[in-house]
Amino acid sequence: MTAEVKDIEKKVQVWKLVLAYDGTEFHGWQVQPQRATIQGELRAAIERVTGENVLPQGSGRTDAGVHATGQVASFALAAPIPERNLAHALNRTLPAAIRVLTAQRAPEGFHARHSARGKTYEYRIFRGEICPPFLARYAYALNHPLDFEAMQRAAKRVLGEHDFTSFADSDTGSERPGNLRTILSSEWIRDHAADSIAYRVSGNGFLHHMVRNLVGTFLEVGRGNLGEEEICRVLGERARASAGPTAPARGLWLVAVEY
Amino acid sequence: MTAEVKDIEKKVQVWKLVLAYDGTEFHGWQVQPQRATIQGELRAAIERVTGENVLPQGSGRTDAGVHATGQVASFALAAPIPERNLAHALNRTLPAAIRVLTAQRAPEGFHARHSARGKTYEYRIFRGEICPPFLARYAYALNHPLDFEAMQRAAKRVLGEHDFTSFADSDTGSERPGNLRTILSSEWIRDHAADSIAYRVSGNGFLHHMVRNLVGTFLEVGRGNLGEEEICRVLGERARASAGPTAPARGLWLVAVEY
Numbered sequence: 001m002t003a004e005v006k007d008i009e010k011k012v013q014v015w016k017l018v019l020a021y022d023g024t025e026f027h028g029w030q031v032q033p034q035r036a037t038i039q040g041e042l043r044a045a046i047e048r049v050t051g052e053n054v055l056p057q058g059s060g061r062t063d064a065g066v067h068a069t070g071q072v073a074s075f076a077l078a079a080p081i082p083e084r085n086l087a088h089a090l091n092r093t094l095p096a097a098i099r100v101l102t103a104q105r106a107p108e109g110f111h112a113r114h115s116a117r118g119k120t121y122e123y124r125i126f127r128g129e130i131c132p133p134f135l136a137r138y139a140y141a142l143n144h145p146l147d148f149e150a151m152q153r154a155a156k157r158v159l160g161e162h163d164f165t166s167f168a169d170s171d172t173g174s175e176r177p178g179n180l181r182t183i184l185s186s187e188w189i190r191d192h193a194a195d196s197i198a199y200r201v202s203g204n205g206f207l208h209h210m211v212r213n214l215v216g217t218f219l220e221v222g223r224g225n226l227g228e229e230e231i232c233r234v235l236g237e238r239a240r241a242s243a244g245p246t247a248p249a250r251g252l253w254l255v256a257v258e259y
Numbered sequence: 260m261t262a263e264v265k266d267i268e269k270k271v272q273v274w275k276l277v278l279a280y281d282g283t284e285f286h287g288w289q290v291q292p293q294r295a296t297i298q299g300e301l302r303a304a305i306e307r308v309t310g311e312n313v314l315p316q317g318s319g320r321t322d323a324g325v326h327a328t329g330q331v332a333s334f335a336l337a338a339p340i341p342e343r344n345l346a347h348a349l350n351r352t353l354p355a356a357i358r359v360l361t362a363q364r365a366p367e368g369f370h371a372r373h374s375a376r377g378k379t380y381e382y383r384i385f386r387g388e389i390c391p392p393f394l395a396r397y398a399y400a401l402n403h404p405l406d407f408e409a410m411q412r413a414a415k416r417v418l419g420e421h422d423f424t425s426f427a428d429s430d431t432g433s434e435r436p437g438n439l440r441t442i443l444s445s446e447w448i449r450d451h452a453a454d455s456i457a458y459r460v461s462g463n464g465f466l467h468h469m470v471r472n473l474v475g476t477f478l479e480v481g482r483g484n485l486g487e488e489e490i491c492r493v494l495g496e497r498a499r500a501s502a503g504p505t506a507p508a509r510g511l512w513l514v515a516v517e518y
Contacts (some may be wrong), residue, residue: 022392067393087389096395130346133281134326134397136355 012076015086016106017042017056019071022097024137024250029061029071038062041098042073042090049089050079059112059119059257060206065249067138070101070120070256074112110259118184118258120202123215123251128195139196140251146222148188148197154221155186155199157231158214165238167214168207169246179238181205188218200255209246217244271335274345275365276301276315278330281356283396283509288320288330297321300357301332301349308348309338318371318378318516319465324508326397329360329379329515333371369518377443377517379461380470382510387454398455399510405481407447407456413480414445414458416490417473424497426473427466428505438497440464447477459514468505476503 019038027035031043042056056073081089086103094100109115124139126132131141158164161182168179183203190197199215217234220226226234226244234242278297286294290302301315315332340348345362353359368374383398385391390400417423420441427438442462449456458474476493479485485493485503493501 020392022395069391091389096390097392099389099392101389130350130358130360131355132328133279133356133358136281138393 011080012078013080014074014076014106014108014110015103016110016112017073017087017090017103018101019073020069020099020101021067021071022137023062023064023066023068025097026064028064028066029058031055038071038098039073041095045090045094046075046077048093049086050077050081052077052079057112059116059254061208062252062254063209063249066252066254067250068254071254072112072116072257072259074106074110074115112257115259116205116257118202118204119206120200120255120258121206121211122201122253122255123199123211123247124196124253125198125251126196137250138253140248142219144223146197146219147224148190148222150224150228151218151222152188154218154228154231155188155201155214157228158183158186158235162235163238164207164210164235166234166240166243167210167217169209169213169240179207181207181210186214202258212247212249212252213240213243213245215247215251219247220244270339271337272339273333273335273365273367273369274362275369275371276332276346276349276362277360278332279328279358279360280326280330281396282321282323282325282327284356285323287323287325288317290314297330297357298332300354304349304353305334305336307352308345309336309340311336311338316371318375318513320467321511321513322468322508325511325513326509327513330513331371331375331516331518333365333369333374371516374518375464375516377461377463378465379459379514379517380465381460381512381514382458382470382474382506383512384456384458384510385454386456396509397512399507401478403482405456405478406483407449407481409483409487410477410481411447413477413487413490414447414460414473416487417442417445417494421494422497423466423469423494425493425499425502426469426476428468428472428499438466440466440469445473461517471506471508471511472499472502472504474506474510478506479503 021038027037029038031037031040047053054075056075059072083105087100090100126135126139126141129143163179164181165179181203185202188197188199221228280297286296288297290296290299306312313334315334318331342364346359349359385394385398385400388402420439422438423440424438440462444461447456447458480487
């Protein structure tokens with residue numbers, strides 16, 4: 001390695017981006033050949049702005065149709081870009097469905113996935129009879145009667161550290177080895193004015209499909225098909241078949257990543 | 260005409276539908292070959308539900324990208340459908356971006372366009388620095404400084420009956436002969452919490468592009484490129500070139516049709 005190359009490497013700057021996106025028209029986060037993805041669009045935008053071909057790392061993958069108000073991505077650039085210019089330049093070239101909310105220099109070694117300490121997700125359900133077209137992409141419409149209080153009590157039963165194998169479709173996309181995860185908050189929120197409810201959950205990490213499978217299971221409790229006290233048995237059985245179905249992607253929002 | 264045919268004609272029932280739609284992915288209201296339109300989707304849904312091929316008439320056309328929370332459509336059906344079933348059956352087969360809010364039997368002779376006495380439109384503008392992806396389809400994002408009070412005063416100058424030729428791209432889609440229209444209310448509304456403003460206008464009818472051209476002209480006033488008192492001159496000149504540009508379709512909402 002020549003002295004010149006070393007010199008360039010020294011000047012590499014790690015960037016931390018906070019992103020919001022409407023996931024409806026993307027094939028999820030992860031770059032795929034011939035398909036529009038969030039990571040792919042972001043990589044292309046970075047290259048158009050800086051001329052550098054880097055693959056931005058997300059805090060985790062989001063599936064097709066899943067939205068974000070606070071996804072985090074990291075990457076390193078050699079070009080010395082003023083901090084206040086990068087978000088603006090990327091937003092000029094990104095599709096309107098993806099917005100860079102903030103772009104900040106991060107300390108050396110920062111990695112959107114490896115450095116993450118926790119995440120918060122929200123799952124939105126429209127409860128009215130006719131889902132407005134302007135919400136159809138952003139919430140799951142479910143007009144069936146639900147026992148909200150039972151769902152709330154069921155949600156509390158996943159608090160703390162558990163093996164969430166029953167709620168994982170596979171290990172793909174999980175942030176930590178094994179299936180033990182700690183849930184720090186888990187609650188249903190009612191919004192009477194908007195005719196909607198939402199499940200909000202924070203934890204140190206989530207398995208692939210875990211939030212959607214938790215929601216699908218809580219909805220089984222709400223419909224009376226599963227007792228709220230059976231959540232502990234479902235967790236203990238460590239078998240996907242024990243839990244409820246996977247709730248549709250469009251209701252899921254990655255709200256924030258904590259570092 | 261045989262007695263049997265007369266008998267069937269007697270039983271025809273006129274229906275009035277109130278519709279909400281996200282116009283982003285449709286080529287406007289009016290049916291077109293090989294293109295998805297609101298009218299075309301609605302006709303196909305009516306045929307799937309009733310087996311009858313009728314062309315629903317709208318209160319007026321909306322352009323590609325324009326949304327509605329209260330568009331009205333009318334059509335006649337021979338099939339005797341219970342009133343409470345039609346909306347539900349249509350919503351089961353329509354795309355989620357189009358919803359039938361209500362379906363009611365209407366008196367003989369009712370016609371969504373000919374019977375309309377007035378309409379209300381709203382034009383939404385997002386004023387923040389970064390437009391959330393979830394609003395990008397539903398509002399025009401404009402972060403440029405605007406003199407809101409001057410725009411408000413300009414809006415008042417179109418109240419009453421005027422010849423709106425300066426604000427019409429063409430006569431296509433207009434509801435009444437000639438270009439005289441009466442504006443009953445015309446105001447800008449500020450929503451600080453949502454970082455947005457909206458122009459709300461009611462009148463006895465609107466020319467093609469009229470609301471978008473009014474908004475484009477009021478924005479010229481807001482930017483200081485046109486004096487608020489010049490609105491009267493623009494109206495008097497009866498020339499499209501005298502008014503401002505056409506504001507983008509995505510900010511426009513057909514809110515209600517009055518009968």
